[in-house]
Amino acid sequence: MSIASDLIRGHTETIILFHLLEGDSYGYQINKSIQFRTQGQYELKEATLYSAFRRLEQNGCITSYWGNEETGARRRYYSITSLGRAVYEQNVRDWQEAKTLIDALLT
């Protein structure tokens, strides 16, 4: 599991971009969806998540805004930019290529 965790952590930014393709979202919701997709086997640390948000925002892949919640705390929402979409496409292509190579080398 620790090799898997390290591998997944390397794709944190792509995971976030993929989630945002479906629509704007916020930190906890993204983490919930990661847990759901991995059947509770994997969850990002908050620190990892927010570091990735900052990097993506600085690179212009995502933008953020504060939502206006009627009840409870306000949430910070993120949305993907066209640059973010392009980066996502490229990262997925890179991963497919790497997966083929690693499969060829390991099995």
Place this chain on the structure above:
Amino acid sequence: MTRFAVRVKHRKMPVRSNIRDYVEELFSEAPKSHRTIEMKEELISNLQEKFDDLVAQGQEEHMAYDIVISSIGDISELIRSLQESYAEYHRQYRDPGEEERQRKKSAMLISVSVGIYILSLVPALLGDELGHDLLGMLFMFVMWAVATMILVYNGMTKPKDKASADDAPAALPREIRSWSASKKKIIALRNSISSILWLGATIIFVGGGMLFGGWHILWLVFLLAAVVQQIINVVARLSYPDEEEEPPYGRN
């Protein structure tokens, strides 16, 4: 160690609000910037929502708190990135153009006040010639007062600019702090030498004039003081790193 202590200390208080205390404590090393506050608020609201979900699923509150806190992970990289953008912001904020304008304004104010000091001799000498000694002296003192006010104003507005720029280093890496500390020391030294210089010149002028009546020669003391002041400025400027020279910022 301290994080654990915080957790124990708040055990008996309502647990949901402890999340805020914990995050505040966690970010105590981060620069007090707008970005940090936003980051904290974002983190707190997400953690509290997670806490609420866990409690709604039937988790005991203390357990839910522990799960939430342990899911934060290591935020040192996050704090480092906050510090970097804070340093970056301050570097852009302190643009050299602004400093140049401040310097020019200060130089102009000093020249004007020195000019007034010198010109103050005119009413004194005129009063002497025309037999209105008292009036001439009065004008001279008024002019001194104006010139001194300009100098004081200049002295008060300039350090404020330096101080606001030096507020930043508390959160910056040590190299930058020592860099501005040494510069600050030189500037403070230069300022005190300058005030002694001008005070001395005034004392020589007034004292000498009163005792020996050599006003017509003694005013040259101010010209001499102005020359010495410029020499001090040049020496001070050479002693600290120039504005163009980048302080060691590490990355970026």
